[in-house]
Amino acid sequence: MALLADIAYARSGDKGDTCNVGVMAKRPDLYPLVLRQVTAEAVRRHLGGLVRGEVTVYRLDNIEAVNVVMRGALGGGATRTVRFDQTGKAMSTALLRMPLEEAS
Amino acid sequence: MTKRVRIGSGSAYWGDMFEPAVALAERGDVAYIGFDLLAELTMSIFQRVKAKDPDKGYIPDLLTILRMVLPAAREHGVRLILNGGAANPVAAGRAAAALAAEMGLKGLRIGTVTGDDIAGQLDDLAAAGWEFENLDTGERRLDRIRGDIVAAHAYIGSEGIMGALADGADVVITGRVADSALFVAPLMHEFGWSFDDPDWDRIGAAITLGHLVECAECVTGGMSNVWEAACSPWDIGFPILDVTDGPDGVTAVLEKTPGSGGIVNLWTVKEHLLYETHDPASYLMPDGIGNFTTLRIEELGDDRVLITGMSGRARPDMLKAQIGYRDGWIGEGQVVFSWPDAPGKAQRATEFLHHRFARAGVDTLALDMRFLGVDALHGDVAPPMPADPAELCLRVAGWTRTREEADVVRREVTHLWTVGGLGTAFGTPSPPRPVIGLWPTLVPRDVVRLGWRVEEVT
Structure with a gap:
């Protein structure tokens, strides 16, 4: 099964209880596929209980990337969370595990 | 007229490596090094330290950095800007002056910037009807947490640092300035820009560039998808911005200390551009709004990347604050x-x-x-x-x-x-x-009582 990791790189970070994942197409020709696969709904479905709030996906056509912003995604934020990954550094790789949906 | 300046980044966080900053001062051919030592929690930690001892409350690493970097910085004329003053920039300035005197650096000019600490203004603001809406949870009014508040700081912009630089400071020590201000301030100072007659695209470019390097090694192969390609990370080089202010706007080459480890390429720059950001068209900072959706990134080879087409918009009316x-x-x-x-x-x-x-x-x-x-x-x-x-x-x-x-x-x-x-x-x-719970919120700009002071080591 193809994963998002096959077509994109990603890096995540924190601001309060909001986590963002920058997702970068590995090649310019893969950018349209990244846009189709990385939707707010798909992200929410894949990450399940890790994210409790709103998910927004912003486009950056200039660098063939999207920025996935997830609120309520860090168990209360770095200073208060009981998660081991307090600052959500591994949310990037969690998202990269997302299976690609087959074209219909 | 076209102007050019080289600025390095000397620290990503409190506890970072010291040697790469020394290498930057020695071999980076830079005019400034900005050091970010603060995270969201840090101000609260050091307010508690300061409450126990009014001569403390700054980040102890600040003095280690100065001890290690100042010799090369003096030799090569590098000015240092550090936010390690944390909860007590004034005490940090005194300690730095004592250290500089001990090192025989007579004549060194040390600037301190104050005004970010707004704990004393919270009650007046609340009395005036300000609701301090929590940007994470939407909760309004501080009543529930009022008795437990240990710190309240606004993220201030570049003006204080610019003032200290204009007054001849060789070292500028601040508290909670926006991370990018450590780099925006020296760019504005060098290029002669001002907020009285602002060119928001240029300031937006400076914000974008500051953002790109404020986490030092995180743009030179640290925390990277291409980590395997970063050579000898134990010698990782910290980033350098070679910035040109020309008739058509601001362009920059992002590189790293010559002869150092790590890597700078398309991916390290892209991944850091998006790091800890929200809407990429509106990167809100006290100095202006960076727009990351117009820029172009071009790999030049040899760990150099060209960044052009940056833009921005006018600075927001409110400042972000963290309680x-x-x-x-x-x-x-x-x-x-x-x-x-x-x-x-x-x-x-x-x-x-x-x-x-x-x-x-x-x-x-x-x-x-x-x-x-x-x-x-x-x-x-x-x-x-x-x-x-x-x-x-x-x-x-x-x-x-x-x-x-x-x-x-x-x-x-x-x-x-x-x-x-x-x-x-x-x-x-x-x-x-x-x-320590964090309550991110917005406050009016005029709540900040900005001040700076530059003193010479005798």
Whole structure:
């Protein structure tokens, strides 16, 4: 099964209880596929209980990337969370595990 | 007229490596180095230190950095800008002056910037009807947490640093300035820009560039998708911005200390551009709004990347502020189960803990029980546990109202050292830690009483 990791790189970070994942197409020709696969709904479905709030996906056509912003995604934020990954550094790789949906 | 300046980044966080900053000063051919030493929690930690000792409350690493970097900085005429003043930039300035005198650096000019600490203005603002809406939760009014507040700081912009630079400071020490201001200020100072007659595209470019380097090694191969391609990370180079202010706007080459390890390429720049950001068209900073959706990134080779087409918009009316308050405790522990049947032992252990917490009457506000090496990072997204692992590390953390309850969490995990199944091992336990809750909000600009002062070492 193809994963998002096959077509994109990603890096995540924190601001309060909001986590963002920058997702970068590995090649310019893969950018349209990244846009189709990385939707707010798909992200929410894949990450399940890790994210409790709103998910927004912003486009950056200039660098063939999207920025996935997830609120309520860090168990209360770095200073208060009981998660081991307090600052959500591994949310990037969690998202990269997302299976690609087959074209219909 | 076209102007050019080279600026380095000397620290990503409190606790970062020192040697790459020394190498920058020695070999980077830079005019300035900005040092970011603050995270969201840091101001609260150091307000508590300052409350116990009014001569402290700044980041101790600040003095180590100055001791190590100042000799090369003086030799090569590099000016240093550091936010390590944390909760007490004035005391940090005094300590830096004493250190400089001890090092024989007579004539060194040390600037301090104040005004970010707005704890004293909270009640007046509240009385005037300001609601301090929490940007994370939407909660309004500070009443619930008022008695537990330990710190309140606005993220201030470049003006204070620019003032100190104009007054001839060789070293500028600040508290909670926006990270990017450590780089925006020297760019505005060098290029002669001002907020009286602002060119927001140029200022937006400076904000974008500041953002790109403020986490030092995180744009030169650290924390990277292409980490394998970063050569000798033990010698990782810190980034350098070679910035040109020309008739058509601002362009820059992002590179790193010559002869250093790490890597700068398309990916390290792209991944950091998006790091810790929200709407990429509106990167809100006190100095202006950076727009990341117009720029172009071009690899030049030899660890150099060209950035053009940056833009921005006028600075927002409000400043972001971060209020820190006491918010309970976290108790934490780890225990490692051994083959055979490590998963069975682990399952029994989680049952043990639930029973013991209930017996002690501890009702955690949040509880995490995950296995390091299995699902501690990815939670339910992780694949199923391997069938017969050689070992399994259970990590338990519980958030509680009181220190006593947090200590129960820690203590009950230690009981697994004797009650757990055969071959159960343990590490070194850590005491419960106090939790500082963060309340991000917006405040009007005029709440900040900005000040700066430059003094010469005698």
